[in-house]
Amino acid sequence: MYIHQHICISPQQTNGVVDLEIINPSLEGKLLAIEPQLQGIPPSMLRRMSKAVRIGMGAGLPLIKEKSVDGIIIGTANGGMEDCIRFLNQIIDYDEGLLTPANFVQSTPNAIAGQLSLITKNRTYNATHVHNGLAFENALIDAQMSLLEKPGTQYLVGGVDEISSYNYNIDYLAGWYDKIKSNEDLYSSQSPGTIAGEGAAMFIVNDLADAAFGRIAIIEAFQSTDKEQVEARFKSFLDTYVPDTNHTLFISGENGDSRFLPAYATCEFAIGSSIPVARFKHLTGEYPTASSFALWLACHALKHQGLPAHFYKNEHNLAQIEQVIIYNQYQGRQHSFILVSR
Structure with a gap:
């Protein structure tokens, strides 16, 4: 399986003009992804998107607008968890009355793959793998199997996750994160816990070796x-x-x-x-x-x-x-x- 194009959105200068010499610092134990400017998406739709969907769009849309794909395969642990919690809170706040549907639509893990498909009118294979720390690996394996089954096709494969306050608080209480640590001295630390991050990376993959990265x-x-x-x-x-x-x-x-x-x-x-x-x-x-x-x-x-x-x-x-x-x-x-x- 060969990689022909890729885009990465992260807390660093990895999108557009790439400069890996610069290291943006963490803040209170978090590294927040730098959101791209999304072109061609109606503002009304953009306002309703969670950050996971926005950075997923920013990484995936330029690739599939340039090249047609035979499937969109995304790996994510939580998708738009922030919107999911907002929707669940609305159920309580409004006593199960009239709820805002946008939070529900954006809250499911497959919202990223679904929005990419809807915006580009791509009606081919569409899958989301939600396997926590192996979600992206399973997305890659899915693409690999699809290429073996259908030689000559190509796929958009990606991994996307955001820092949601809900998940961060749970993981922090569980001891996975340390608010005191920073990325400047991350590897010199001798204590449990790390810093939280987020990002999106997308790849166009197929079975052709010519001009592959x-x-x-x-x-x-x-x-x-x-x-x-x-x-x-x-x-x-x-x-x-x-x-x-x-x-x-x-x-x-x-x-x-x-x-x-x-x-x-x-x-x-x-x-x-x-x-x-x-x-x-x-x-x-x-x-x-x-x-x-x-x-x-x-x-x-x-x-x-x-x-x-x-x-x-x-x-x-x-x-x-x-x-x-x-x-x-x-x-x-x-x-x-x-x-x-x-």
Whole structure:
């Protein structure tokens, strides 16, 4: 499966004129996505859109307006959760009387894929995968299976999540986030918790190698809380799919939460100290579909043959990048490995 176009909306300068040298700071333990200017959408419709839908539109619309697609496949953990809570509150406030339908329509997880379809009048395959930390990976696997079933087609695949006050408060009380931490010292922290993030990354994928940014060779996703099982799965992944690690970049989803460092350290040790390790969550924060940003970053690294110095964890002399291995995990339970090659 080959990536031909991509757009990423994040808390950093990743949309339009891309500048990864600049690092926008977090605020009160959050990194908020920079919203794009949405052209061609009626203001009345725009006002009713949740932030997840707006950033999803901003990343997806330019791609499918330029290229026709045979399906829209989105991965998200929550979709427009903020609008969902507003609608549920209205049920109580209005005593189950006359409710505002817009909040209900925008609250479902498939609102992003649905709006993309409605605005562009795309009546092809439309699916939303809601699998928490593996939502984006399952969207990729769906596209991969669709291409095997129907060669010659192409799909819009993306991952989108927003910081909703409802989910943030629950996750904060559960100990997943730390309001004191900032992205400036994220990796030097030795305590539990990380910073919250949000974003949207969209990709046009098909089975044609010509002029592709990169090839998604393998996607492996699983659930486990056992560090030894993660190590075994990663070693098996390397032995099976990456027999030669020369010219390889390893992108780690390390997020500054001390509880999950052992899993990342195990994989870094397994791949070898000579392989450069790049980290990205000081730019994005943590959110369920952050691996979509990592895939966009892998394409950027392959195209430009490197990343700014602040991404790298270790010193390296990698002059040529032929393949990128992405390892991301969410809340210590959901893990994924993705191999991207030129």
